[in-house]
Amino acid sequence: MTGATTPDLAPPGSATLAAVDGWASDYVTIDGTERRLVEAALRCVTRWGIRKTSLDDIAREAAVSRATVYRMFPGGKDRLVEAVFCHEAGRLFHEIDADLANAATLEELLVSGITAMLRVVDDHAVVSSLIRHEPDLVLPHFAFHQLGRVLDLAEGLCRPHLERFLPPADVRPAAELLARVVLTFGFRPAAWVDPHDPDSIRRLVSTYLLPAITPSTDTHVLETT
Amino acid sequence: MSAAAAASPATGTTHRRIVDAAYACMARDGIAEVTLEDVARQAGLARATIYRAFPGGRDELVAAVVAAAVAEFFAGLQADIGEVADVTSLLERGLVAARRRLDEHAVLQRTLQAEADQIVPQLATVMPVIVELLAAELASRLARERLRPGVEVGEAADLLARLALSFIGTPGAWDMDDPAAVRRLVRGQLLAGVLDEGR
Numbered sequence: 143m144t145g146a147t148t149p150d151l152a153p154p155g156s157a158t159l160a161a162v163d164g165w166a167s168d169y170v171t172i173d174g175t176e177r178r179l180v181e182a183a184l185r186c187v188t189r190w191g192i193r194k195t196s197l198d199d200i201a202r203e204a205a206v207s208r209a210t211v212y213r214m215f216p217g218g219k220d221r222l223v224e225a226v227f228c229h230e231a232g233r234l235f236h237e238i239d240a241d242l243a244n245a246a247t248l249e250e251l252l253v254s255g256i257t258a259m260l261r262v263v264d265d266h267a268v269v270s271s272l273i274r275h276e277p278d279l280v281l282p283h284f285a286f287h288q289l290g291r292v293l294d295l296a297e298g299l300c301r302p303h304l305e306r307f308l309p310p311a312d313v314r315p316a317a318e319l320l321a322r323v324v325l326t327f328g329f330r331p332a333a334w335v336d337p338h339d340p341d342s343i344r345r346l347v348s349t350y351l352l353p354a355i356t357p358s359t360d361t362h363v364l365e366t367t
Numbered sequence: 368m369s370a371a372a373a374a375s376p377a378t379g380t381t382h383r384r385i386v387d388a389a390y391a392c393m394a395r396d397g398i399a400e401v402t403l404e405d406v407a408r409q410a411g412l413a414r415a416t417i418y419r420a421f422p423g424g425r426d427e428l429v430a431a432v433v434a435a436a437v438a439e440f441f442a443g444l445q446a447d448i449g450e451v452a453d454v455t456s457l458l459e460r461g462l463v464a465a466r467r468r469l470d471e472h473a474v475l476q477r478t479l480q481a482e483a484d485q486i487v488p489q490l491a492t493v494m495p496v497i498v499e500l501l502a503a504e505l506a507s508r509l510a511r512e513r514l515r516p517g518v519e520v521g522e523a524a525d526l527l528a529r530l531a532l533s534f535i536g537t538p539g540a541w542d543m544d545d546p547a548a549v550r551r552l553v554r555g556q557l558l559a560g561v562l563d564e565g566r
Contacts (some may be wrong), residue, residue, distance in 0.1 A: 282483035285487045287479070323530070329491070
């Protein structure tokens with residue numbers, strides 16, 4: 143593999159890799175082989191980036207046949223990027239699941255969730271280096287019609303948590319709004335939304351987001367329109 | 368369509384002619400396929416003239432074409448919306464009109480299908496400027512509205528600009544063809560935390 147020397151990408155054996163311990167199977171259903179493949183793919187992409195990772199590399203890393211990889215990713219590397227990001231989103235939600243489940247209020251839930259997701263972009267070696275080094279391969283997944291799939295994923299990940307506070311019908315719009323907020327400030331940070339300053343996230347949530355996603359707002363709108 | 372129609376007048380007619388020609392080539396052959404030779408032929412100019420106008424070569428030219436097309440898109444959008452004083456109408460009319468313009472933008476739609484890897488990063492590059500311009504438009508309206516306690520005009524305008532662009536690009540669960548849905552989105556979500564409606 144000629145790309146093994148790419149210096150700016152996270153080296154193999156980084157903390158990020160060690161953290162890849164499992165798939166959040168509660169959220170995205172995936173069978174044993176696909177999971178093994180996605181985890182192998184993540185290791186390859188961490189070492190070499192997306193462009194220099196071939197499906198053959200992944201087959202070798204996962205110790206499965208090429209045919210298996212091609213059967214699993216008939217869309218080729220496009221589907222691969224998506225799988226890696228879904229995997230990481232699922233894993234992250236799995237990791238912070240206890241925090242989210244213990245949130246006593248909707249405000250607390252949103253502050254925890256948004257803070258954790260925004261920190262990923264800063265701290266997560268794979269995610270942030272992919273966004274920085276291979277924007278042409280990454281950004282299309284987060285814009286226009288392809289973003290629709292990300293919003294669907296966000297709904298699936300957020301639903302069990304939001305349902306504790308919101309009527310089922312309000313979950314989808316709330317999850318969408320939250321995903322859009324995380325993506326815009328994740329990709330293009332703003333000084334007033336700083337994931338390392340809890341007060342700024344609390345302010346974003348309580349001032350701007352809570353009124354937008356709490357049910358009372360809908361009633362109010364219906365009354366005044 | 369003249370991609371350079373909305374470009375800065377200071378760029379001059381040669382710049383404009385080259386950008387228009389490059390837009391025509393990109394619309395016809397795709398962004399990845401365009402060469403400066405093609406553009407020179409299309410513009411009826413020497414290749415050296417193009418290099419003089421765009422010392423950064425092909426990359427600079429592609430960026431200029433995208434910037435000009437985006438500027439034209441928003442100039443057209445502004446014309447669609449007309450004069451709007453209040454932030455609620457601006458967002459409601461803006462979302463509907465922008466969505467329609469995007470759907471009807473055949474070149475963009477084709478490019479998104481065939482060359483998302485080329486066009487999306489280009490658009491992402493100009494996005495901060497678009498957010499800033501849109502936020503300024505929104506801020507001037509917000510300054511005249513009664514805001515909820517704690518709301519700061521600059522923050523609200525930044526958030527609204529970002530979210531409006533997100534909903535324009537990807538409506539998600541919202542039906543932008545349904546005026547009632549757009550009203551719910553704008554009044555019930557986007558502005559719910561911003562405007563003080565006497566609650």
